[in-house]
Amino acid sequence: MAKKSGRKPPLVADRRYPAQPRSSKAASAPKPKAKTAAKPARRKAAPARRSRSRGGIRGFLGAILGWFLRLVWRLTWRFSMVVALLVALGVGVIYASLPEMSALVDGRARGSVTMQDREGAVFAWRGDQFGGVVTAESVSPNLKNAILATEDRRFYSHFGISPRGIIGAIRINLREGRGPLSGHGGSTITQQTAKLLCLGVEYVASEWKSQAAYEADCRQGSLWRKGKEALYALAMELKYSKDEILTIYLNRAYMGGGAYGAEAAAQRFFGKPASAVTAAEGAMIAGLLTAPTSLAPTNNLERSQNRAAVVIGLMREQGYLTEAQAQAALDNPAELSEAAEARAGGYFADWVMSTGPEFFTRNTADDVIIRTTLDRRLQTAAEDAMRYIFEEKVKEGSKAQAAIVVMSADGAVRAMVGGRDTKVTGAFNRATQALRQTGSSFKPFVYATALETGYSPLDTVVDEPFCMTIPGSGQWCPDNYTHKHYGQITLARALRDSLNVPAIKVSEQVGRDLVRQVAEGFGIRSDLAAGPALALGVSESTLIEMTGAYAGILNGGSSVTPYGLTELKLQGDDAPLIDKVGGIGERVIRTEAAQQLIWMMEQVVSDGTGHRAALPGWQAAGKTGTTQSARDAWFIGFTSQYVAGVWMGYDDNTPLSGVTGAGLPAEIWHETMVRVHEGLTPTPLPMMEPAGAAQARDQNASSGGGLESGVERLLRGLLGGEPGTAPQPQVRR
Known part of the structure; x- marks a missing residue:
């Protein structure tokens, strides 16, 4: 009986109940259980011996590594918190200084001169031409889509800066043998607008050697400048809507031929408002943004048309144009208006500018309209x-x-x-x-x-x-x-x-x-x-x-x-x-x-x-x-x-x-x-x-x-x- 009961230990569940009187035989029964209960205690001690056996160099290195990783983590999140606070503070300061959108659409330091012939038809422009305010909603969709396809396809989805675009630009620059910040910038339209605003620094003639020096400072490409530009872009995204940012860009961007803004460019090159440009004309204007002087159609029409063809291809790839629309635009490239083809009045316009009152011609701060004696028929006869x-x-x-x-x-x-x-x-x-x-x-x-x-x-x-x-x-x-x-x-x-x-x-x-x-x-x-x-x-x-x-x-x-x-x-x-x-x-x-x-x-x-x-x-x-x-x-x-x-x-x-x-x-x-x-x-x-x-x-x-x-x-x-x-x-x- 004793051997049999030793093979079958008593149920531990009995411990859940209060102790009750037991017979002597029953009291002697738990003895085998005590032996079996001791075995698990000995088995638990074995792992402790094994962990001690893994000490030494490996354990020491592991402990050092763990401590270092925990330190890096603590420093990283603390540094990130400080940076985030500084960024938030910087963005907040810039945000508070930003004016209403309407105050930013015309940022020219000089005015413009528009010349009319003896019949009242416009034939020449001088100075910094600004045709008038346009908005993201009022310009032709052809022009708006061409700019988005060329300059910032993810404009309506990013938060002012595009890490993907920056990384891609750096990769292209390195592949082409330039510095990481030289050449392609990966800037969003918001960042470009921030640069056009010169990060809020206004031109004051007494504080700058010349307007050219001011503009050169605005175009700096240093890492520090890029950082400030990013902060400014983030602040703009908080202050203005996407359409408002695009409106500022459409009005301030230099588009060649003395034209600032989409309206001036459309009038300057095609003799029509920005709301009426075709797909081919919109692509030509958008194509000027990368190099407005060298690509201006008044300087080289063929080069400008070739650039416009590239833009049309981008518009087709991104779904802004159908295959048929893109092909029609390629088959009928944009042509200059008669006035633009005449190279803006040439010698006669230059002479009027040189002989007119200086404060209303060469150094005007206002937009001036001059009626002249020019007879376009006679000018053509002489030429x-x-x-x-x-x-x-x-x-x-x-x-x-x-x-x-x-x-x-x-x-x-x-x-x-x-x-x-x-x-x-x-x-x-x-x-x-x-x-x-x-x-x-x-x-x-x-x-x-x-x-x-x-x-x-x-x-x-x-x-x-x-x-x-x-x-x-x-x-x-x-x-x-x-x-x-x-x-x-x-x-x-x-x-x-x-x-x-x-x-x-x-x-x-x-x-x-x-x-x-x-x-x-x-x-x-x-x-x-x-x-x-x-x-x-x-x-x-x-x-x-x-x-x-x-x-x-x-x-x-x-x-x-x-x-x-x-x-x-x-x-x-x-x-x-x-x-x-x-x-x-x-x-x-x-x-x-x-x-x-x-x-x-x-x-x-x-x-x-x-x-x-x-x-x-x-x-x-x-x-x-x-x-x-x-x-x-x-x-x-x-x-x-x-x-x-x-x-x-x-x-x-x-x-x-x-x-x-x-x-x-x-x-x-x-x-x-x-x-x-x-x-x-x-x-x-x-x-x-x-x-x-x-x-x-x-x-x-x-x-x-x-x-x-x-x-x-x-x-x-x-x-x-x-x-x-x-x-x-x-x-x-």
């Missing part, structure tokens, strides 16, 4: 004439230059071309900036002085070898261009054939000081020569100055100040601040003298050195001019409607080869004026034929002679140019 002559009659590769000015008799400039390249902005303007010797084109002022003092066009002067002593210089013996002399001739013939000796004699007879006074009265304000060579045009002047002086002859003898501005007002105002600047001034010579001079100058075109300038059906008057060694060649003339001047030469003063004012300049003048007078009804010149002129012509005709021999007239007709000159070859160096 086409220039292009035609240089393509058809000038040797390929020639570096010769030319300039054209067309104006009305009151000095209102209607067209201006300052060089062979007609579609430029900010280039050297040879019509207004180049001071060149005028040559024989100055001679009309010599004869104007004579007529004003009582001479007649039919009075005579002896053309003969002539010398005079100049104090301090010795003897001076001028010669005619033909190296011939023609005896006693009329003043009319002397001007018609551009003879030098008679011009000097007349100038000395009436007094060169009086000649200088008359020339200055007509508007030639350059430093005029003091010696007798004054009559030969050795003084320098500009083309616009000379053309304005000839306009004074056409209008009856009154001075002229060439002008291009007719009205200036601030954008949004109705009343102009400035009216016409320039026009007809004081009388210089009598009307009768001016009309007789016009008759003499008409002979130059109809039967003299300027015959290549003759216009079918129109009376024209003018004068050729060629300086010493043919460094400058001129033709200036007029009809009853318009005055035009042409200069030709090299920028480095190299002599022209085989060119005189009677040659290519006269032909450029002819081509210009033929186009200018297209569709107009011919009207006669306001000229006065001197008494006895008809009788003199009849006598000359009956004698077979005339003011010029028949042989000379035939040679001049065959050879062209001034008497005795060689045929006009192509220009070459």
Whole structure:
């Protein structure tokens, strides 16, 4: 029984109940249980021995590692808490300083100048152009989607910064061999807007060396600057809605061609509001954001179209365009408006900016609208004439230059071309900036002085070898261009054939000081020569100055100040601040003298050195001019409607080869004026034929002679140019 009960220990559940009297046999039964109960206690001690056995080096290293990890964790979360608090504090400070969204849409330091032609159509922009406020809702979806696809596809889902974008940009920069922060920035639109706001630092002229220095500071790419930019972006995300941030961006971003904001870019390049741009146009504007100057379509349309094609591809990939819409946009790329194609008015607009009041043009802080005298039809005529002559009659590769000015008799400039390249902005303007010797084109002022003092066009002067002593210089013996002399001739013939000796004699007879006074009265304000060579045009002047002086002859003898501005007002105002600047001034010579001079100058075109300038059906008057060694060649003339001047030469003063004012300049003048007078009804010149002129012509005709021999007239007709000159070859160096 005892052995049996030892194999079967009592139930432990009995311990849950109070102790009860037991029999002696029962009391002896738990003894085996005590033995079995001791075994588990011994088994529990075994693991303790095993843990002690794993001590030593391994246990020590494990303990060190555990302690280090716990330390790192404690430091990390504490540091993270400090950083988070600092970030929150920084964001909070920036948040409190942010103004209302409406105060941030226009951040230009300078104002803009919008120029209108004589009909009121916009043709040019200068300064920092801002077309007006647009919003994320008002712009064309084509433009909005193009910007999102190009600049920040996750704009509406991130919190102001994009870690994924930053990591991707760093990876690309390293792969392309640049520094991690050089090149691609991974900036979101919010971060770009923060940079456009210069992180809240406003431009104050007194605190910066220049606006360029301020803008350079705003574009810094240092790690510290990036951190501040991120804080600013986070604050903006808290302050403004996504659409408000996009609105600020759409209005402040520079988009090339002087245009700030989407509205200015749409008007500048396509002549339409930002709400109406097509997919191709929106893609072109969005494509400018990466490099607005080099990608501007006014600088390189093909490059801009290629960039737009990339943007269209992104829009298709991201679902903004269907395959059909994307293909249509690629097949019909954006084209520039007519005004943009004209390169924003070129030389004429630059001249208006340089001559207008500085505080309303070059340094304006307001948005200004200027009404000008420009006639777009006449501007096109001058540009086409220039292009035609240089393509058809000038040797390929020639570096010769030319300039054209067309104006009305009151000095209102209607067209201006300052060089062979007609579609430029900010280039050297040879019509207004180049001071060149005028040559024989100055001679009309010599004869104007004579007529004003009582001479007649039919009075005579002896053309003969002539010398005079100049104090301090010795003897001076001028010669005619033909190296011939023609005896006693009329003043009319002397001007018609551009003879030098008679011009000097007349100038000395009436007094060169009086000649200088008359020339200055007509508007030639350059430093005029003091010696007798004054009559030969050795003084320098500009083309616009000379053309304005000839306009004074056409209008009856009154001075002229060439002008291009007719009205200036601030954008949004109705009343102009400035009216016409320039026009007809004081009388210089009598009307009768001016009309007789016009008759003499008409002979130059109809039967003299300027015959290549003759216009079918129109009376024209003018004068050729060629300086010493043919460094400058001129033709200036007029009809009853318009005055035009042409200069030709090299920028480095190299002599022209085989060119005189009677040659290519006269032909450029002819081509210009033929186009200018297209569709107009011919009207006669306001000229006065001197008494006895008809009788003199009849006598000359009956004698077979005339003011010029028949042989000379035939040679001049065959050879062209001034008497005795060689045929006009192509220009070459």
